[in-house]
Amino acid sequence: MADEITYKITLWTEHISGAGTDATMYGQLIGENGKSAEVVFDNAGNDFEYGTWGTYSITTTDIGEPTQLRLFHDNGGYRPGWCLGLGHVQHYAPVEGSRYPKLTQWNLVIDTTVEADDLTDAFGERTKTVPGVWLASDSGGIDKTFNLKRSSKR
Template identity: 30%
Template sequence: MRIGRVVAGTMALAAATIMATSESAAAGVPPRIGSDHTYSGRQNTPSVLLHKGIGVAQPQYRVAVYTGNKEDAGTDANVYITIYGTRDTVGHRLDNSENNFESGKTDRFTLGLRNVGRIKSIKISHDNSGEKPGWYLKKVTIDVNGDHPKFCANRWLAEDEDDHRPYVKLDRKPRC
């Protein structure tokens, strides 16, 4: 008798999920997973969209950005990262509630992004906004699924320094 109740409860939950998914689809809203149709996982992680009704967990990319310890090395510009992998490419703005990218500081971000496979390279850039947008980037490290690639920069991302570009594409290195 107890098994019958469990099966009946599971069936009722499945029916409610299908109904909610159907209502969302009819309204043109992509279905999401969870009691309020969202799954946020860890802090700073966006909701995970369902694919054909099945929730797929996204990897957690733990990104550490090291700003060099030079005069005026920090920036208040908006900073972006693009991750190039063996399977896909994803981009994301790097921002949290802290004052990011200050001279000599390491900023850490946890990003829930789709799986790109093994990370080959990254592009890191800024939008050149703010009073002094120039930025001295030392390096970037990423930790995802036991992989720990490092990306060495040791250069200015600025329109008035080095090669006059506010971006750089970096290949993974064994160490910086």
């Protein structure tokens, strides 16, 4: 049996009105040599709420270098649309002769903005838009694939 690799997926539900969802969320990693199974993202408690981080795992056979993350939901529950603000994928690999693993991180490429409820940004400035993308049936679909960019941090 081939070795399995576990990736940690961390996602930020944007801090804007209506951003959270009660829909069942799924993820799938796509790599240079294949793709993972579709995995339900579900932790204990209430996931994908307004202004929260969530971390989920995908364990798969070797798919090569991850290049994309597919996120989608079942469009169920009350107000099923979801607004993703940020995200990244991480993998910790053992290093021979060291007790410390090597971390590799890929950031989701989100090059769109969404309208916000007149927020104050990190510099104290008022803003009407924030980085993000909606996964909603009325705004382009409930199934989207995001490119991954390898982080320059080592």
